[in-house]
Amino acid sequence: MQQSTTRRTLHYYWQVTRKHKGLFWGLIVSTFLFVALLSYGNPYVMSLVVDRVSEGGVGPDEVFSAYGPYIVALIAINVFGQAASKFQDYTLYKLEIAAAYDLATMSFDALCNQSMSFHSNRFGGTLVSQTSKFMSAYQQLIETIMFPFLPVMCSVIFTCGILAPRVPVYVAILMALLAVYATVSYIMYKRILSLNEKAASAQNQLSGELSDSVSNILAVKTYGREDYERGLFDAANREVVARDSKRMWASLTRGIITASITVVIMSVVAVFIAGGNAWYGITPGTLVMMFTYTYTVTNQFNFINNGLQRFNRAFGDASGMTTTLDEPRLVADVAGAPDLQVREGAIDFEGIGFSYGDGDAKTQVFDDFELHIPAGQRVGLVGLSGAGKTTLTKLLLRLSDIQQGCILLDGQNIAQCTQQSLRRQIAYVPQESLLFHRSVAENISYGKPGASMVEIREAAARANALEFIERLPQGFETQVGERGVKLSGGQRQRIAIARAILADCPVLVLDEATSALDSESEALVQDALATLMKGRTCIVVAHRLSTVASLDRIVVIDSGKVAEDGPHEQLIAAGGEYANLWNRQTGAYLE
Structure with missing residues (x-):
């Protein structure tokens, strides 16, 4: 050896x-x-x-x-x-x-x-x-x-x-x-x-x-x-x-x-x-x-x-x-892969099979999973922890590759296109903001290199971040510290949203983007997210159901399968798993 x-x-x-x-x-x-x-x-x-x-x-x-x-x-x-x-x-x-x-x-x-x-x-x-x-x-x-x-x-x-x-x-x-x-x-x-x-x-x-x-x-x-x-x-x-x-x-x-x-x-x-x-x-x-x-x-x-x-x-x-x-690259571009071209943002998960391993142990997450999201639709993914919600978004971003089936974006198989071109079409805002130890301006413009200060300020304003940024010691030139440690959770998240706004991608993925915030910060972030979601195909992963209740459609995932699918009112009326989750979170069972 x-x-x-x-x-x-x-x-x-x-x-x-x-x-x-x-x-x-x-x-x-x-x-x-x-x-x-x-x-x-x-x-x-x-x-x-x-x-x-x-x-x-x-x-x-x-x-x-x-x-x-x-x-x-x-x-x-x-x-x-x-x-x-x-x-x-x-x-x-x-x-x-x-x-x-x-x-x-x-x-x-x-x-x-x-x-x-x-x-x-x-x-x-x-x-x-x-x-x-x-x-x-x-x-x-x-x-x-x-x-x-x-x-x-x-x-x-x-x-x-x-x-x-x-x-x-x-x-x-x-x-x-x-x-x-x-x-x-x-x-x-x-x-x-x-x-x-x-x-x-x-x-x-x-x-x-x-x-x-x-x-x-x-x-x-x-x-x-x-x-x-x-x-x-x-x-x-x-x-x-x-x-x-x-x-x-x-x-x-x-x-x-x-x-x-x-x-x-x-x-x-x-x-x-x-x-x-x-x-x-x-x-x-x-x-x-x-x-x-x-x-x-x-x-x-x-x-x-x-x-x-x-x-x-x-x-x-x-x-x-x-x-x-x-080490073999678990996710690699095929030879001569073209760039992905997205005009509308329709997403199709067709016959998805995926499992991940830890040593010799394998855990099946999806088996013949199907989901269609029309262009411009705002979809919430809900379900118990471990159901596969976040895994689905990672598969869409090709942070991991599926073992069977295909994922289509505007009819194009994402496995046949370059990874960079795919990810440049998807704005991703996770629960923990991904900030570099660089200036506020550099962090906001990360998704659009070469953006002007006018564009950066406009994105910050639309993300409800301009006011607190201008109060910082050096404003947009303030260094945020490693992983943004100098900022509060709500401030970090609004900078991440400003980055997504400036990137102006046709597809938006929000993974528990407000779950770690206090009520005041959440209200500001939710308002910024509402601005961000306009005119985009959106996938919102949430445990807090109030963040997805107003979306066009809610998909309940259970053990890697679509258990329920429909608008909030329809799922409440159906009295199924979503209604149970809603009642637990809103305190309906306390009576």
Whole structure:
């Protein structure tokens, strides 16, 4: 499972990287040149200098003639090496900036295009944390490849290429020891990878617990549950500590083993350098190269431990968002779907079958459900909790997809049209107003980008919101706080209605839009809703029957079926379920 997730992470990262192949290959070439020139070019020229010095016979007036070419070579190597180093920095920064943009866009699109069922089963804070880690993991991965790993490959290539013709036995022994080192590191890397994913999962859970508590801080405080929430957070925090500790000990164990191999390698080079001239006639310059190159390559291999640890952490951090990106979209547009065109607003639910699942459990909500709403008709949906009223509106908005049947809007199957075009034809006002931490004006104009202030003010006036907005500290420029926390419930709802008025959609869905308001706020909101409903096809979900009594038609839903259908007076006279609900709410049974 871990390897599969790692491969999928690499797949997504490569999708982004190949869009910037010029930067990527420029980074590789500059790294190759940087290592070749500064780590291997300098010692090579110095070995030639040492051999020339050991030959003797150079007088004071012959220094520049004898060593001039070496001096020029060293200067050129360092000039071009430093230039390669700076170009490496440039391409790395540019690639990371470009990739961060693409990864953020990829994650945002994936989250925004997922169904409401997906979001209902996840912490918002966890998804934010996963996105952030997914982006930073790419940066960590690229930097790890370009600094420990690519230089290691270069070091092995250059060490073999330069020393093998001169001391083949030494190179063979060195490569064998390095192969053991690399094999041990890789085996332990695979073992630690699962520990990193578990540690990242624990960290995501901790972020989710924190987000959940902070988002619902009013409930925490008003019920005196600070200690309980702290207990949940502490349990998640302790799990993070436990998993991080396991990862730490595994990494330390790997470091001790590989450090022991490094000691063996340096012991071999010490023996060869000490006896190289006596046993094999190796020149002083070559001995200098042997020590310098071996020290360089073993140092680079030492960085492999840190690099593999960073690899582990990067893949572990990225695993959460990788899994999210792999999630199938429960609600998706068909290929080449056209935009929905609505002129009148007639709605037809034909043979609807829908069930939702929680794990392996399935709950049937609708089975062969039928309902026709003519254009311009105002329809109330009533019934007991769990009857399917709100679910029906979500199916109309395609927040979830039906399993059988079809929903038609002006004769067009909404499943065959783009979701965005569908939702732009439906103004939705829920029980809890959906406000952003932005200005009042931005919130009202959300359904009509580019609306003028004249249009915004007119919509606010029609929603009975203009008076209170103008009393706010900065009027329409006042920031409303997260989810509109700076405003009262009635004020938030009137802003949501102003948004719906400005959007001017042919279809209106009101889902318990006044149930949480006090009497005064409800009266203002009801008046605004009456304005909003004029000339539109309206679906009003309500438990408070007084809000639907004046509508053209009332549909009673019971266990996913239409139990009663007709105007208020007709349903009262029928003495059925609607009449019973009405009598309970109006106190008729108290007599």
